[in-house]
Amino acid sequence: MRLSTVILPVRRWLDGGRDQWLRAERLGFHTAYTYDHLSWRTFRDGPWYGAVPTLTAAAGATERIRLGTLVTSPNFRHPVTLAKELISLDDVSGGRFTLGIGAGGTGFDATALGQEAWTPRERADRFGEFLPLLDRLLTEPSVTSEGSFYSAVEARNLPGCVQRPRLPFAVAGNGPRGMRLAARYGQAWVTTGDPAIFETGTPEDSREALRGQLARLGKACAEADRDTAELEKILLTGFTPDRDAPMRSLDAFVDFAGRHFELGFTEIAIHAPIPDTDFAADETVFERIATEALGQLSR
Template sequence: MRHGVVILPERRWSRAREQWVLAERLGFDHAWTYDQLMWRWLRDEPWFACVPTLAAAAAVTSRITLGTMVATPTYRHPVTLAKEVMSLEDVAGGRFVCGLGAGAGGLDDRVVDPTERTPRQRADRFAEFVEALDRLLTERTASYAGEHYAFEDVPVNPGCLTRPRVPFAIAATGPRGMRLAARRADTWVTAGPPGRFDALPYEKALPDIARQLDELDAACEATGRDPGTLNRLLLTGAMVGGVLDSVESYRDAVGRFGELGVTDLVVHWPRASFPYQGDPRVLEAVAEEVLLPPREAASGTGPAPVRPGGGPGGEGEGR
């Protein structure tokens, strides 16, 4: 099991820097932040941009993998996103995962593009978004012609450090999205039962996650992919709760979800108030007792870098 943490982009960098550095020192394998203009429960609170935050985090860390959770077509275009992804991965020395999702509507949509779209239309647009981004990041000069995106002879030089491109982590809960993840992703992402924003205790979420994992296996088989080559990341906190209540609950959740086939467990950095309210001391205790082997915990060193989708510093398996 690999372990990750989401750090909300809500603090000025003079304070946020400490969180990103500490996430690495605590031994987390990967750290993420949300790629949104504003966020449902914190609309009137401070909220900084994803890409500059990750670039700054890359500059002050050396081991931990960083990622977007998740970039969507809501206000991203494949061409400009490709340039930003290439640049972020370069600053991070290859320690970057591009998290992608279709978007579910909300504040960002109403501000940037208030067009009403059906779930099918969102899925159509997202499929093109992923395919176009894949092409841009794997070809030195890329062209694409679709219903939602079209571009010709766009150079993305010098390209990604990771070949053939940075790993993709695709969030999907429906069959079509899962098939897209099976075709293009190194890691599949779920936050639990879709459409919920009242977190179920993680024990009660187990059947839903098990069902999703079975559906993901079927999607892999339908696309001719070995299911064992696709990592499975569970983002907890919003729909799956209780994981970070204590060291014991975290260890129990790791065991239960690991038995189901989850390869990466991600929690949110505890906040003083809703949402993701919790005690940061629990996070530090989890690091000491679960994440780091005893000798490493005592010495303050961490494990070798592990990227979702590959081994230590290695290439992903998204093709």
């Protein structure tokens, strides 16, 4: 069982930003993630900093905690330039970086570069080309590839990742194609639950939907001749019908986490509190979860 946190990049580094990453390490979280967006939903009109520079700064400030994105997408990325940044970040962190990656959505990132938002099929098509090319770029010294959406011409990435054969991928994907990519390329699979029941479902509806997702992931792994136990299963909280439950109290979190660990999840990520937002929560509860929850769950 692992417990991780998500630190949204909304604070200036020298005005509270650095302290959050140091606190996450001090509290003993397994990984501290951040979103990789240009802006995000209700935070669109406020401060929002870049994921890669923020994580690079966090890598220099911390010593032990793993760092990662939840999640990077093709919406405004290209595999060639992203690979160079990731290899550099993996190096600065001393091999502590995990790339959460998915097909992306229809939010602000989808149109910020002036393009029309891609349809779900277009996003899946692009992701299906993006991820295999990124895998090659992170494992081969020189890559030439011509695709329908992404190409590389003698793209060199020496000396490669500190982590071998490359840094780990945590693949977000609940559809058949996304799960096949997770089974083929992932060291972890990540989900936020079923968005179709976010507003009207019950906690049991959510757990049943997650059971279904895990079963489909198992099927995809079997088809890829891979043991599903090889993949970590990460649940990013805050997007299920009982989205407020995990942060109400230590006992509420232990109950929530216990039910989801029983389903087969191996890692749960909670958001660091941000006052007056969807992620507002009691700081004392957050710290007690970090320091006491796993001890209670392991009894």
